[in-house]
Amino acid sequence: xxxxxxxxxxxxxxxxxxxxxxxxxxxxxxxxxxxxxxxxxxxxxxxxxxxxxxxxxxxxxxxxxxxxxxxxxxxxxxxxxxxxxxxxxxxxxxxxxxxxxxxxxxxxxxxxxxxxxxxxxxxxxxxxxxxxxxx
Amino acid sequence: xxxxxxxxxxxxxxxxxxxxxxxxxxxxxxxxxxxxxxxxxxxxxxxxxxxxxxxxxxxxxxxxxxxxxxxxxxxxxxxxxxxxxxxxxxxxxxxxxxxxxxxxxxxxxxxxxxxxxxxxxxxxxxxxxxxxxxxxxxxxxxxxxxxxxxxxxxxxxxxxxxxxxxxxxxxxxxxxxxxxxxxxxxxxxxxxxxxxxxxxxxxxxxxxxxxxxxxxxxxxxxxxxxxxxxxxxxxxxxxxxxxxxxxxxxxxxxxxxxxxxxxxxxxxxxxxxxxxxxxxxxxxxxxxxxxxxxxxxxxxxxxxxxxxxxxxxxxxxxxxxxxxxxxxxxxxxxxxxxxxxxxxxxxxxx
Ligand SMILES: [Zn+2]
Numbered sequence: 001x002x003x004x005x006x007x008x009x010x011x012x013x014x015x016x017x018x019x020x021x022x023x024x025x026x027x028x029x030x031x032x033x034x035x036x037x038x039x040x041x042x043x044x045x046x047x048x049x050x051x052x053x054x055x056x057x058x059x060x061x062x063x064x065x066x067x068x069x070x071x072x073x074x075x076x077x078x079x080x081x082x083x084x085x086x087x088x089x090x091x092x093x094x095x096x097x098x099x100x101x102x103x104x105x106x107x108x109x110x111x112x113x114x115x116x117x118x119x120x121x122x123x124x125x126x127x128x129x130x131x132x133x134x135x
Numbered sequence: 136x137x138x139x140x141x142x143x144x145x146x147x148x149x150x151x152x153x154x155x156x157x158x159x160x161x162x163x164x165x166x167x168x169x170x171x172x173x174x175x176x177x178x179x180x181x182x183x184x185x186x187x188x189x190x191x192x193x194x195x196x197x198x199x200x201x202x203x204x205x206x207x208x209x210x211x212x213x214x215x216x217x218x219x220x221x222x223x224x225x226x227x228x229x230x231x232x233x234x235x236x237x238x239x240x241x242x243x244x245x246x247x248x249x250x251x252x253x254x255x256x257x258x259x260x261x262x263x264x265x266x267x268x269x270x271x272x273x274x275x276x277x278x279x280x281x282x283x284x285x286x287x288x289x290x291x292x293x294x295x296x297x298x299x300x301x302x303x304x305x306x307x308x309x310x311x312x313x314x315x316x317x318x319x320x321x322x323x324x325x326x327x328x329x330x331x332x333x334x335x336x337x338x339x340x341x342x343x344x345x346x347x348x349x350x351x352x353x354x355x356x357x358x359x360x361x362x363x364x365x366x367x368x369x370x371x372x373x374x375x376x377x378x379x380x381x382x383x384x385x386x387x388x389x390x391x392x393x394x395x396x397x398x399x400x401x402x403x404x405x406x407x408x409x410x411x412x413x414x415x416x417x418x419x420x421x422x423x424x425x426x427x428x429x430x431x432x433x434x435x436x437x438x439x440x441x442x443x444x445x446x447x448x449x450x451x452x453x454x455x456x457x458x459x460x461x462x463x464x465x466x467x468x469x470x471x472x473x474x475x476x477x478x479x480x481x482x483x484x485x
Contacts, residue, residue, distance in 0.1 A: 014233055019235075
């Protein structure tokens, strides 16, 4: 994993993963994440990039204790459904928070963190995670 | 012969931002494991499992952008100073540039000079903007510093960083540079060879000929060139490998301790290496008044110092509240024991 052959697959999503950039329909104004070529609401093909504010609320969460390969060192870690303030609900890891501090409706903000590392000599993947706001 | 570094155009700081991870380990906890008493600092910051110099740089850069309120695509250079690069080969600066939306029309590179890599990047940014080549340039210093387990550096080597966006001096700049000065000599006080995990240091050698000689020479050189004396400065921030060194440096220069303490954070966050003076200056900018003059002197082993004279401007009053303050990060803390610390530092082999 993370060998040169697979790197391009991740690279195509850097902007979306690093910055939380999704799509906004130019016809009906619907925002979604990740960005799709066709608006899921009205079917328009005029979808432009949309920068989410990164603010949201925890809808639901669970603690991952048996993670998939490449995530073992991070266990246990919380993963949550987050409703972004612009509407879409996304799945993401929570960070800088102890499991017992997490609650329904908890406010969170987006940060860019290391998501996965491939062995000692592979690439490091960075992406969005969410944490309690600084202030 | 003029030794002062001063660009054709006057330049200043359009935006600044800091970041310090939330985890802390107390010196007494490290001492418990290695059987050591008598500590250089109280506690130090520790990166989370998912943090490295790049992610620290990203959050600091985003805070700088919040204060600068500029389009990131107007940044023509992003220079990142660190000695804890996640990749041995592959620039870290490009990851940060992509994450803040500054790509692709810019120059990006990683700078290296032990703990002065951050101010080295700043010198370059001043020149890039001051020559008229670029409207904005960003300089970042950040580290997740390495200390050999049990070595005295382990008590202080910590994680954090700060970012500065340089632009032409205007009513938008929160402070401007009156000039800078760099002083370097070949002094092997600290090093790490290729493929080694931890640095080596010349023990007692790190004090006199290295830290104090470069810091004092750079501070004096800058003051001579600008015609200033220590009393002209309202604040002074020196590289802070511990608490004692910067206070001693101030004493040698005749600067009262009170002017050093607001920017001296090493006692409670440790030595953030390339981030050290950049984080210290950010804490001072968070509280300084327009008209205040700040002396800023970094130090990097190997060895050398960059010295800057900075004058705070009116824009600081409205811009400082646009991003979290440095003390917001310093006061956000969770203590961990040595076992968790070792996990955060990636010490366990799975
Ligand atoms: Zn639509």
